[in-house]
Amino acid sequence: MSRNGPLALAFHGLFVTFMLAPIVVVCLVAFTPEGFLSLPTNGFSLRWFRAIADYPEFVHAFWVSLGLGALSSLVAVLVAVPAALALTRYPVPGRGALQALFLSPLMIPHVVLGVAFLRFFTALGLGGTFLALLAAHIVVVFPFAFRLTLAAASGLDPALERAAISLGAGGFTLFRRVTLPLILPGVVSGWALAFIQSFDDLTMTVFLAAPGTETLPVRMFLYIQDNIDPLVTSVSACVIAITMVFLVVLDRLYGLDRVLAGKGSH
Amino acid sequence: MTTPSRSTTPLLELDRVAKAFGSHVAVEDFSLAVAPGEFISFLGPSGCGKTTTLQMIAGFLAPSRGTIRLEGRDLTQVHPSKRGLGIVFQSYALFPHMTAAENVAFGLEMQRVSRSERTERVRAALAMVGLAGYEDRHPRRMSGGQQQRVALARALVIRPSVLLLDEPLSNLDAKLREEMQIELRQIQRNLGTTTILVTHDQGEALSLSDRIVVMSKGRIEQIGTPQDTYERPASAFAAQFLGKTNDFSARIEGASPARIVAGGWSAPAPVGMRGPVTLSVRPERIGFSEEGLPGRVAARIFQGNHWLFQCETECGPAIVVRPNDGLPQPGEGEAVRLAWRPEDMSLRAGAAA
Ligand SMILES: Nc1ncnc2c1ncn2[C@@H]1O[C@H](COP(=O)(O)OP(=O)(O)O)[C@@H](O)[C@H]1O
Numbered sequence: 216m217s218r219n220g221p222l223a224l225a226f227h228g229l230f231v232t233f234m235l236a237p238i239v240v241v242c243l244v245a246f247t248p249e250g251f252l253s254l255p256t257n258g259f260s261l262r263w264f265r266a267i268a269d270y271p272e273f274v275h276a277f278w279v280s281l282g283l284g285a286l287s288s289l290v291a292v293l294v295a296v297p298a299a300l301a302l303t304r305y306p307v308p309g310r311g312a313l314q315a316l317f318l319s320p321l322m323i324p325h326v327v328l329g330v331a332f333l334r335f336f337t338a339l340g341l342g343g344t345f346l347a348l349l350a351a352h353i354v355v356v357f358p359f360a361f362r363l364t365l366a367a368a369s370g371l372d373p374a375l376e377r378a379a380i381s382l383g384a385g386g387f388t389l390f391r392r393v394t395l396p397l398i399l400p401g402v403v404s405g406w407a408l409a410f411i412q413s414f415d416d417l418t419m420t421v422f423l424a425a426p427g428t429e430t431l432p433v434r435m436f437l438y439i440q441d442n443i444d445p446l447v448t449s450v451s452a453c454v455i456a457i458t459m460v461f462l463v464v465l466d467r468l469y470g471l472d473r474v475l476a477g478k479g480s481h
Numbered sequence: 482m483t484t485p486s487r488s489t490t491p492l493l494e495l496d497r498v499a500k501a502f503g504s505h506v507a508v509e510d511f512s513l514a515v516a517p518g519e520f521i522s523f524l525g526p527s528g529c530g531k532t533t534t535l536q537m538i539a540g541f542l543a544p545s546r547g548t549i550r551l552e553g554r555d556l557t558q559v560h561p562s563k564r565g566l567g568i569v570f571q572s573y574a575l576f577p578h579m580t581a582a583e584n585v586a587f588g589l590e591m592q593r594v595s596r597s598e599r600t601e602r603v604r605a606a607l608a609m610v611g612l613a614g615y616e617d618r619h620p621r622r623m624s625g626g627q628q629q630r631v632a633l634a635r636a637l638v639i640r641p642s643v644l645l646l647d648e649p650l651s652n653l654d655a656k657l658r659e660e661m662q663i664e665l666r667q668i669q670r671n672l673g674t675t676t677i678l679v680t681h682d683q684g685e686a687l688s689l690s691d692r693i694v695v696m697s698k699g700r701i702e703q704i705g706t707p708q709d710t711y712e713r714p715a716s717a718f719a720a721q722f723l724g725k726t727n728d729f730s731a732r733i734e735g736a737s738p739a740r741i742v743a744g745g746w747s748a749p750a751p752v753g754m755r756g757p758v759t760l761s762v763r764p765e766r767i768g769f770s771e772e773g774l775p776g777r778v779a780a781r782i783f784q785g786n787h788w789l790f791q792c793e794t795e796c797g798p799a800i801v802v803r804p805n806d807g808l809p810q811p812g813e814g815e816a817v818r819l820a821w822r823p824e825d826m827s828l829r830a831g832a833a834a
């Protein structure tokens with residue numbers, strides 16, 4: 216921090232405040248004993264946390280979101296790794312066009328994607344199913360998994376794989392013992408970002424979800440259309456807590472700086 | 482290892498190998514037979530095709546033409562993982578997620594060598610390169626020289642039929658490079674491993690090799706022992722690349738007996754050459770004497786154990802190196818005559834450039 220002048224410090228301070236203030240306020244409101252959105256001035260209460268139990272839809276929606284995030288990010292990574300390796304290793308014809316295609320979901324507004332997928336899956340007779348939701352999520356989270364995996368794969372010194380090959384490694388052994396461990400930081404980062412994107416998406420999902428396949432953001436969105444009480448803040452507080460645990464575990468296992476920067480291991 | 486005799490069957494043979502990248506020819510008509518135990522250097526400036534040739538031997542590039550044989554067997558269809566060659570890369574290419582011992586053990590694991598034998602061979606290999614006790618270090622916590630040694634141990638522990646080294650010492654500082662050269666030569670001699678070294682450093686090639694392959698623009702300029710290539714360079718390029726040399730414009734004059742004449746210096750001419758020739762002499766093979774090529778000392782530079790003279794002669798500029806033996810030396814501006822023994826020069830047809 217010593218290199219930063221007072222102006223830069225003030226900027227950083229403001230920035231962090233703007234980022235953190237909503238989260239802090241939401242968490243505080245979750246502990247209010249009142250029946251309306253307010254800061255807990257008359258002591259703390261857990262009544263809105265207990266209230267979650269009376270709305271099993273929230274718990275169900277949480278599991279839908281978790282499953283959807285886990286599955287879509289997993290599929291995205293399983294496709295992204297071979298795609299990125301092929302694109303960085305072989306003179307694939309139309310490499311630029313392929314990369315642009317893989318990244319294109321990033322450039323299409325989610326509202327448009329939502330409408331398009333809705334029409335598409337309805338026409339297929341899959342409207343409102345978990346399968347449709349999963350397919351749509353795979354498409355939108357894939358660019359995140361792909362970009363970070365591609366960065367890791369293209370940053371890999373080709374001499375490392377050649378060294379392994381010259382020592383007798385081939386095929387899957389080469390991948391398992393050398394290539395994968397070396398691009399793993401990028402793969403894990405891509406997977407984490409993809410998961411967060413899926414878990415977080417409302418704009419597209421709200422078009423596709425039906426009763427039974429509502430994700431947590433969709434459920435909360437629908438809830439606040441009819442009710443203005445602190446229940447959504449207590450649900451939010453739970454999600455924030457789970458996210459924190461997730462990040463701490465990731466940091467312990469892996470180092471958060473590496474995951475967020477998507478850097479290689481060397 | 483003594484200098485291998487030419488009669489032994491070659492271990493590795495390159496037969497008119499060529500490689501083109503699109504329309505760019507990187508290697509052309511490369512033929513070489515490497516005897517068992519031999520230490521060969523590919524020497525040439527950057528971009529002359531050394532790495533490309535090495536990569537073709539290793540199997541990471543397919544030749545556009547020609548064949549490569551190892552122990553008489555055509556390598557073309559053999560996957561690089563099945564060639565059994567040891568390679569040391571310029572960047573070392575140590576696996577960053579493995580310790581020194583794990584790096585060295587990798588090739589043995591691929592060969593399914595038993596755990597106990599593996600441990601023993603890894604320990605011995607690391608000890609051989611002077612890294613006993615470094616088994617559990619990760620490469621990122623080792624110096625460049627230490628990483629270099631691990632890379633060498635990793636390539637040698639699999640007992641490769643040929644060891645390929647691509648500019649292995651170019652990332653080390655001068656002092657360490659010299660130490661590693663000596664060590665590399667000792668290890669190579671002790672194990673008797675046939676070795677091909679790629680380098681652009683003529684000193685390295687001269688001091689390490691049994692034979693040097695001088696390359697320029699994808700072609701072989703000369704193949705010979707270090708002494709051969711230094712003292713009898715086959716081309717202007719080879720002469721210039723292997724240390725300093727003087728090129729004088731001379732003529733073959735008269736007939737039976739013809740003489741080669743460079744100003745006031747002359748000697749019997751070899752048969753078969755006529756007209757203008759270029760005469761090449763190393764600076765340390767020229768002496769000052771009573772007769773010979775007349776010239777003038779333009780500059781005299783003291784360099785500790787020797788003197789360096791820049792002279793002007795009617796056949797072109799000349800550099801002369803004389804040992805600092807305590808005897809009086811000509812001063813700047815003094816008229817001198819340059820002379821050398823006919824066996825110390827090499828001749829090429831055509832005038833000096
Ligand atoms: N993969 C490649 N594609 C195109 N040209 C290449 C490739 N590899 C090398 N070259 C070219 O071939 C020539 C020889 O390269 P290289 O063998 O690496 O030279 P050196 O190792 O002697 O410095 C150079 O002109 C280089 O630009």
Ligand SMILES: [Mg+2]
Pocket residue numbers: 528531532533
């Ligand atoms: Mg090279």
